[in-house]
Amino acid sequence: MRIPTDGKTLLRGSLIVLSALFATTALTLPARPAFALSELKKEEVEVPQKPAEGEKAAPVEEEQENAAPVELPQPDPLIRKRDSVTEPADEPAVTDDKPAEEEPQAPVEVLYDIEKAPEPVRRMRQLIVEAAASGDIERLRPLLGKGVTETQVSMVESKEGPVETLKGQSGDSDGIEVLAILLDVLATGYVHVGQGTPDEMYVWPYFTAKPLAGLTPPEKVELLRIVTAGDFADMQEFGSYNFYRVGIAPDGQWKFFVTGD
Incomplete structure (x- = not known):
């Protein structure tokens, strides 16, 4: 008997053969249970379990526990300021002691009577x-x-002698001005x-x-006879006073005749 070989007949025969193969494969594969959507998520995500007591911790955790604490650097001294909120300034101790008052200076005893020396x-x-x-300024030399x-x-x-030095301080070459000042100074009161x-x-x-601030009017007149x-x-x-002054020791030695501070 002659088998028809038109295209439709061949296509129909191929489809029949393929269907038979798929059916045979499905029967031979093992069956896999179906899962719900929630069960699929649980299967994919694994949650780490807390180790039981007595079990050794992971090496990473041990290193973190034994690591030295990190210390922050101290701020620059220029910006270290006391925090008035968290660290209030120390308040001075309250005491009943009054500040020490300066002792008043004893009044200066001015002497005019030379017989008291x-x-x-x-x-x-x-x-x-x-x-x-x-x-004659030379008459001062032996004194x-x-x-x-x-x-x-x-x-x-x-390096000059005292007479030559006094002449150099005088407004004239003979030292007359210095002699006049010396007389005026010795004509005042002394201490x-x-x-x-x-x-x-x-x-x-x-x-x-x-003190010059405490001079009385008559004392100012005395001072202006000198300066x-x-x-x-x-x-x-x-x-303070910084003009010429004379000092004589109790034994009679002429100690100084100077001007300046």
Whole structure:
């Protein structure tokens, strides 16, 4: 018998053969149970379980526990400020003690009576006055001493003798101006300072030991017989008397005749 070979017949036969093959394969594969959507999610995601007590922790956790704590660097000293909220400033302790008051200065005793000074002091003063009044500065030379007993006539060291130094300080070449100042200074009141010490001295004028702010009008007149009003203003700004002054020790030694601070 002749088998038809048209295209439709061949296509129909191929489909029959393929259907038979799929059916045979489905019968031979093992059956797999169907899962719900929620069960599929549980199967895909695995949740780590907490280790039971007594079990050794993971090495990573041990390293984290044994790691040294991280320390932050301290701020720069320029920006370290006290936090007024978290760290209030220490309050001063409250005490009943009153601040110590400054002791008032004892009043300066101004002396005018030369008889209250020791005899050696009175004698040296008289010799100085007579020499200065003569107008001859050379008459001061034997009174000015020599070596360790030489009278200080300058605030700075000089290789010149005391008479030559005084001439250099005078407004004239003969030293007359300095002699006049010396007389004016010794004509004022004086003070006795350093009692009982190696620096005990009788000093003219008394302005050297008295605050200028406390001078009375008559005392200001006395001061202006020695200095000018401009000098007085400069002294007030400086804070003390800084013109010529004379010092004689209790034993009669002429210690100094200097000007300046």
